[in-house]
Amino acid sequence: MISGDAAAASVFVRVSQEDAFDVFTREIDAWWKTGPKFRVAGKRRGRLFFEGGLGGRLFETFEVASGTRTFEVGKVTAWDPPRRMELEWRISNFAPDEKTTVEVTFEAMGEGTMVTVRHRGWASLRKGHPARHGLEGAAFARSIGMWWGELMTSLREHVAER
Amino acid sequence: MSELDRTLFALSDPTRRGVVDLLRRKPRRAGELAEALAMSPPAMSRHLRVLRQSGLVEEDHEGDDARVRTYRLRQRPFRALRRWVEDVEAFWASELDAFREHAERTRGKR
Numbered sequence: 067m068i069s070g071d072a073a074a075a076s077v078f079v080r081v082s083q084e085d086a087f088d089v090f091t092r093e094i095d096a097w098w099k100t101g102p103k104f105r106v107a108g109k110r111r112g113r114l115f116f117e118g119g120l121g122g123r124l125f126e127t128f129e130v131a132s133g134t135r136t137f138e139v140g141k142v143t144a145w146d147p148p149r150r151m152e153l154e155w156r157i158s159n160f161a162p163d164e165k166t167t168v169e170v171t172f173e174a175m176g177e178g179t180m181v182t183v184r185h186r187g188w189a190s191l192r193k194g195h196p197a198r199h200g201l202e203g204a205a206f207a208r209s210i211g212m213w214w215g216e217l218m219t220s221l222r223e224h225v226a227e228r
Numbered sequence: 229m230s231e232l233d234r235t236l237f238a239l240s241d242p243t244r245r246g247v248v249d250l251l252r253r254k255p256r257r258a259g260e261l262a263e264a265l266a267m268s269p270p271a272m273s274r275h276l277r278v279l280r281q282s283g284l285v286e287e288d289h290e291g292d293d294a295r296v297r298t299y300r301l302r303q304r305p306f307r308a309l310r311r312w313v314e315d316v317e318a319f320w321a322s323e324l325d326a327f328r329e330h331a332e333r334t335r336g337k338r
């Protein structure tokens with residue numbers, strides 16, 4: 067229906083393509099930002115784990131009064147080190163069958179690597195998804211880019227044409 | 229509800245996103261929209277009402293004939309939306325910055 071690119075962001079890193087891929091995945095807990103805007107754990111202590119390989123999971127664990135809670139962000143759906151990987155991306159208010167997709171590419175370039183994240187797939191979520199309703203500020207900020215990565219480019223083009 | 233809430237709500241439905249996508253190219257009549265999206269005229273008119281109330285579209289009379297109405301996109305809600313997308317991208321940009329700092333500190337060749 068609506069075609070186009072997703073919400074995207076890139077960064078140039080002065081490390082090799084292999085290192086970039088390795089750090090992005092295996093060391094995700096060391097660099098992923100902390101706090102309620104970035105992790106389900108919020109202000110509690112928690113860890114992020116990335117299991118490499120097709121079908122591996124990205125998940126977060128954190129401590130609550132009753133023990134350790136696990137939140138699975140999604141499973142790896144494409145694994146092509148050190149160039150590319152793709153995984154499902156669920157936010158905490160998604161139903162179990164709802165997910166978006168995050169694709170990360172690593173391009174060797176000169177003295178380093180260009181890393182690009184493309185986040186898409188919002189259109190597949192159910193009608194009336196509570197993307198905003200009933201969510202507080204921090205949770206909403208984390209649920210950024212809900213259903214419509216694809217719509218975004220379309221809209222951006224639309225605005226640019228004016 | 230804020231303007232952004234109304235915009236998000238209006239766009240939470242695939243049919244209404246389809247309408248926006250069609251109107252992005254040019255203004256169209258309600259009948260054309262219903263046909264293009266395989267909807268009954270009454271169902272389409274309900275969707276158009278939501279889109280109108282959200283301010284995403286406006287109706288216009290075509291020529292002198294007051295019975296023929298066309299729909300077109302309005303720019304304003306899209307600006308709020310665009311700021312929101314920029315927030316989405318800012319989230320990833322912020323994570324990627326953290327990634328770069330960590331990667332260059334631990335693996336960078338100096």
